[in-house]
Amino acid sequence: MPVSSAVKLCRMASMLMLFTSLVIVALPAGADNHSKAAEAHIEAMIGSAKALLATDSGDLAARTEQVTDLLDTYFDFPGITRFSAGQYWRAASVTEKQEYELVIREVIIGTVVRNFDQLKGLEYSHVASTEKGSKLVLVTGRFSDAMGERPSVLVNWRVTTLPGKPVKVLDIEIENISMLVTQKQENVAIIRKNKGKFGALITAMRKKLAS
Amino acid sequence: MRYSPRPAGPIVTRATFTFLLAAIVWSAVSGCSSLPESQRSDLRDPFENGNRKVFAFNMGFDTYVIEPVADAYRNGVPEGGQRAIGNHVKWAGMPSTAINSALQGKAENAGLATLNFLVNGLTLGFVDLVEDDTPIIKEDFGQTLAAANVPEGSFLMVPFLGPKTTRSFAGTIGDMVMDPIGTLAGGGNLQTVNQLRTPVAVVDFRARTFDAFNDVKYNAIDPYSRVRSVYYQTRAGMLEDRVRSTIGASESNDEFDDFFEDES
Numbered sequence: 001m002p003v004s005s006a007v008k009l010c011r012m013a014s015m016l017m018l019f020t021s022l023v024i025v026a027l028p029a030g031a032d033n034h035s036k037a038a039e040a041h042i043e044a045m046i047g048s049a050k051a052l053l054a055t056d057s058g059d060l061a062a063r064t065e066q067v068t069d070l071l072d073t074y075f076d077f078p079g080i081t082r083f084s085a086g087q088y089w090r091a092a093s094v095t096e097k098q099e100y101e102l103v104i105r106e107v108i109i110g111t112v113v114r115n116f117d118q119l120k121g122l123e124y125s126h127v128a129s130t131e132k133g134s135k136l137v138l139v140t141g142r143f144s145d146a147m148g149e150r151p152s153v154l155v156n157w158r159v160t161t162l163p164g165k166p167v168k169v170l171d172i173e174i175e176n177i178s179m180l181v182t183q184k185q186e187n188v189a190i191i192r193k194n195k196g197k198f199g200a201l202i203t204a205m206r207k208k209l210a211s
Numbered sequence: 212m213r214y215s216p217r218p219a220g221p222i223v224t225r226a227t228f229t230f231l232l233a234a235i236v237w238s239a240v241s242g243c244s245s246l247p248e249s250q251r252s253d254l255r256d257p258f259e260n261g262n263r264k265v266f267a268f269n270m271g272f273d274t275y276v277i278e279p280v281a282d283a284y285r286n287g288v289p290e291g292g293q294r295a296i297g298n299h300v301k302w303a304g305m306p307s308t309a310i311n312s313a314l315q316g317k318a319e320n321a322g323l324a325t326l327n328f329l330v331n332g333l334t335l336g337f338v339d340l341v342e343d344d345t346p347i348i349k350e351d352f353g354q355t356l357a358a359a360n361v362p363e364g365s366f367l368m369v370p371f372l373g374p375k376t377t378r379s380f381a382g383t384i385g386d387m388v389m390d391p392i393g394t395l396a397g398g399g400n401l402q403t404v405n406q407l408r409t410p411v412a413v414v415d416f417r418a419r420t421f422d423a424f425n426d427v428k429y430n431a432i433d434p435y436s437r438v439r440s441v442y443y444q445t446r447a448g449m450l451e452d453r454v455r456s457t458i459g460a461s462e463s464n465d466e467f468d469d470f471f472e473d474e475s
Binding site for chain 1: 251252253290422423426430431432433436437439440441444445447448449466467468470471
């Protein structure tokens with residue numbers, strides 16, 4: 001082998017090694033950034049929720065408005081909408097999708113508003129973060145009752161870390177019960193009971209909201 | 212208080228009686244017909260029509276009996292008393308956890324449950340004397356059957372007992388048969404405590420989950436399918452020892468994996 005070819009080969013090998021080491025160094029850093037961003041997002045959300053609880057007067061309209069702002073800031077409503085409709089999302093018409101987006105949002109806000117009092121007196125502490133691929137981080141935390149009257153519960157926040165998009169919460173899992181999976185399975189059951197009609201779900205949701 | 216051993220016969224009778232009562236009520240209200248897959252709202256639920264009738268029956272029973280009692284209990288019984296009753300309910304489940312942990316080869320959990328049962332037995336479990344923070348993970352015979360690869364079977368809504376699968380229902384019967392407290396409770400005060408165990412446990416559970424339970428019961432669009440979903444998720448977590456343990460993070464969740472695959 002000529003000397004020049006050997007030098008070229010060495011250079012290429014060095015470049016390849018440098019590139020590989022850069023990739024090795026860069027990958028965990030990126031992954032770590034995802035975890036850090038997700039954790040910071042949850043901490044910020046808990047801070048906002050605490051501030052809301054501290055100023056909550058019990059007025060339903062004011063609480064609904066504040067909770068809506070909180071959810072809009074920290075939650076991935078478009079993702080929640082698509083996920084909760086299951087496999088029927090793709091088959092839904094544009095109008096149905098638009099209607100569903102509004103109605104599921106109202107259902108979720110209503111659920112949080114109704115149960116907001118249960119957060120009073122709870123302290124949150126971070127436990128761990130787990131990368132689930134490049135798009136999702138599972139942030140685990142614990143809610144403990146400051147008075148010790150209720151047992152502490154582990155909570156998993158599913159936080160989306162999609163490229164080019166802000167970090168948002170997709171799901172909350174409490175003691176292995178995912179709020180989003182539960183909503184999806186309920187929705188899918190309603191659609192299946194109505195022979196696959198997506199509109200039946202919207203009608204059922206509207207009826208419940210009106211009651 | 213007497214600790215006279217009781218022959219196996221009456222315990223089997225209690226389990227058989229519970230099973231027969233549930234089966235009779237289930238048959239009466241459901242009709243037991245299996246639905247074709249296309250008509251099920253969940254493929255795991257072939258007896259959905261019957262199950263929904265039983266669910267309506269259970270919710271009626273809850274409305275007129277359990278909910279008012281649980282409401283009175285949580286508002287009338289002082290916090291300390293509720294904690295003591297909660298401790299007793301947990302303690303009474305320790306033998307089942309010890310036996311089933313041993314059957315599944317979970318020696319540490321079996322040991323912890325046995326120790327807890329023996330130590331707290333001094334107060335019949337009303338006072339928690341064990342100062343160990345290591346969580347004892349609840350194990351039942353349904354989980355033992357799952358560990359032995361017995362198929363899960365169909366979803367069942369059992370009168371009074373609520374959601375089950377055929378496997379977990381069989382496990383409930385197994386736990387009743389193996390219950391050592393029932394064996395020891397020959398008569399007197401201990402027997403009275405033993406007889407009150409199930410209703411007390413039901414009221415304690417209902418009181419502890421009062422708001423969450425009522426939110427599903429009164430605000431869900433389809434409470435039946437919501438209860439079914441919650442049951443399956445809780446059960447899956449128990450099978451992986453993730454409920455009431457220090458392990459919080461799900462190792463995998465196909466629903467979310469599929470979602471992101473579809474999105475990309």
